[in-house]
Amino acid sequence: MTVALDLTADPVELTAALVDVASVSGEEAELADAVELALREQAPHLELVRSGNAVLARTRLGRPSRVVLAGHLDTVPVEDNLPHRRTGSGPAALLHGRGSVDMKGGVAVMLHLAATTEAPNHDLTFVFYDCEEVDAARNGLGRIERELPEWLHGDLAIVCEPSNGVVEAGCQGSIRVELRATGKRAHTARAWMGSNAIHAMGEALRRLAEYQPRDVDIDGCTYREGLQAVRIAGGVAGNVVPDECVLTVNHRFAPDRSPELAEAHLREVFTGYQLTVVDLSPPAPPRLTTPAAKELVDASGGRPVAKLGWTDVARFAALGMPAVNFGPGDPTLSHTREEHVPVQQIRHCADVLRRFLA
Template structure:
């Protein structure tokens, strides 16, 4: 078995559900501490490794240590690895560790961080403290999220909106005496097909927007027409809109159906990231495919720090979180070689 495959097997047998990354962070520190040319620091369970280099672009590689909960066992056959997090994103972590073994003439930093899969405020990449300035001081970054070996540019923004629609109570034997708040939810959902889901072309790739109802609540009693109903909507918007613009666009669509007693609250607004290709041309050429990132990733955070970033890593994103994750060995190795080739090309261009 190759060192790359050995690293992945080691990572897979270490449980690392969000909030329980101590052991896997210990493993990463131990692996990197054996390399004399890497300086390793730890902030909680975030591991930051840096290697000096000659003149040229400063490269940043990032990957999260945590997985979602699950009980998928670890297995392997001739073609694939199987296990919780093998796609999202222990395959990417193994690639990072293997890249740390290779010579690079450029300065490089790697960040392995916890709690990406849970609430935004617990994300270790966002809690670096004084180290954040060092992370921001890079020229190009790759986030090794699962992309199935395709370069994915930028990411969507995400808006979570809670609506509380008002009605008027009545006995269910005389429902015409009231206004059923659940009926009002239904009317709003029927209009959802009219909401413009844009598909703008940005930096050569199409971003497909979506609007999804994710939760409905309403109940008083089985014989009462309810006077309140709550609906949650998730709007995934293209990164040519700011969070404020996306919120205003959604409000404009909702205004005709809202009454004075209805309530709206934006529970979460997360900015997207504009797609960039400059600096990553060789990576795109080597990968052979490029597309927009549908979903939110920490490319948004890195971009907010001023670091041009893309998503690229092994693992099929359609298998992430599904309880049946698998990673083809050939794609694991090809992701490593594609990244290594890009790093060499950046160094050669200096």
Template sequence: MTSAVPAPDLAATTLRLIDVPSESRSEAEIVGLVRELMPGSPTYDDGEVLLYGEGPIVLAGHVDTVPAQGNVPGRIADGAVHGLGASDMKAGVAVMVELARAGVPARYLFFTREEVPVSDSPLPGLFATGMLADAELAVVLEPTDNDLHAGCLGNLQARVTFHGESAHSARPWTGVNAIHELVRGLQPLVALAPEDVELDGLVFREVVSAVRVGGGIAANVVPASAWVDLNARFVRPGMEEQLRALLPDGELEVIAESPSAPPALGNPHVARLRELVPSVKPKQAWTPVAQFAEQGIDAINYGPGATAYAHRVDEQVPIANLEQCYEVLRVFLTD
């Protein structure tokens, strides 16, 4: 494929976006830059969500990033754009901007607060207007290395607390050590193997991980309580119930839950896109395709970002990825 937009334009736009810090909940400046770069006026603008254009296909991208790690400002070197958010997902946003500036027909959706719990997402406000009710497909430009990533895993965060009885650490037999109870209670989790689940010929892997642990108040006190934070990734419903059954000796509290999304490979627009992008993989992570799926809108992940570099201190995106993604979407949206 020959890119219709020179790589320096795509790279320069990506770099310009990188150089505007936009950690989640601090995105006002980057939203202003998107307004400046996009042609025309938005059809929806509440300060957190911008929607432009018309048509059956929605291109969607978030403008926020994880916290900086000394990787702002960015730079262009060695055939790549480097810096915070380069892959996740200012590269995708840059492709969207340049497609819009070239007059490629689509709806262009930019939004904030994606790198935080889904309960903080501003997208429900847009969905409530019904302005996307007639959308036939959403392409979310999350980093996929220019492969199609179908569906996504659900994401459940929970805290499990184990209780005991405090005592002097010199006489532990007079109490019940909650940390010891936690260690014993977590044995079923330690023995739990990942479980593969096939949907539409794609294999997703359901997993549960202990990600943080705490307990105790002093070195000479047998602790009366101890807790562990769990992160579960799933495609089937009922993960909360599975965790309660797995760890019956603990008290489980769900902190946050984001739904999974089906692959949507039967969508006719996805079938056309697959002619341009034959490589299809399951999305072994959560993305906003789940929010579109909840609204009855088929969605798929496709973007230029390099998955191996997302959220890293050396985050980067190859310029060739930008060119390829731009040209694929240009052909997809205009043919």
């Protein structure tokens, strides 16, 4: 039997109901069924389509601009944190449970607005998608872009990922590379006959230790870059001089750099080493001066900040749209056993978006 959701209820109560429907990545069907049924019954003004375990809904009011709101239905595995529970009262009230932060609080806000905002000043598209918490190849947005691309286009995308109720603009890019140093094997008793590849990696580690990352200001948002060694491997036995060492480095770069410029920068930093790119995610520029983005910032009443990390806003930016993160919850609590969201943040995000949209 499909779970019944009341989309017109307090978004906090809706968040609690969503949290109690387990939806680990790849197992979102029950929640997707509940979302689809609730939208069909309680938001008949919306055009609706189902794509796998994603549910998409939109208005067709002929407005001059369109805003896309996106949120994923899936969570990381449960860790003895279901069903939801509550602590505190008043301004200190908290709602605990898997997905309360990442990101069923944001999804609840989206669903509530979808059902209760019938005359927005923008046309609206709501995208509730699957498999965000696993390999990028399985991300529901990728499937939607391939099969239903027109559903992802608009003048502004708001990804309702947790942002402490503050507009987080754009996102950093991320590139991961492997550096290789080669040597020559020999018995450690006759080490002079070999060449130690691990020792040869010392210069790369020195460069990392001395590296000064940039702080980059774009549209009033400060993006702090980073360059970190995240893994090192080498050696074949306890009595053999190693002939290869591989150092994995992750660079988080500001959106004033393209992926090509970020790669070129790393090749310059690590001149003399064989460098292979093993993972690359493009950044998203903030573009807060566009009309719809400026309206959202004004409605939030606060100062936007840079997103220090990578989120699906980059997918929308790649489609040529300004994109921001805006949702309830502290992102540092995502994926933790202690995941919880302040209930007043859920209501705050709903109020800001209602003000922006209506």
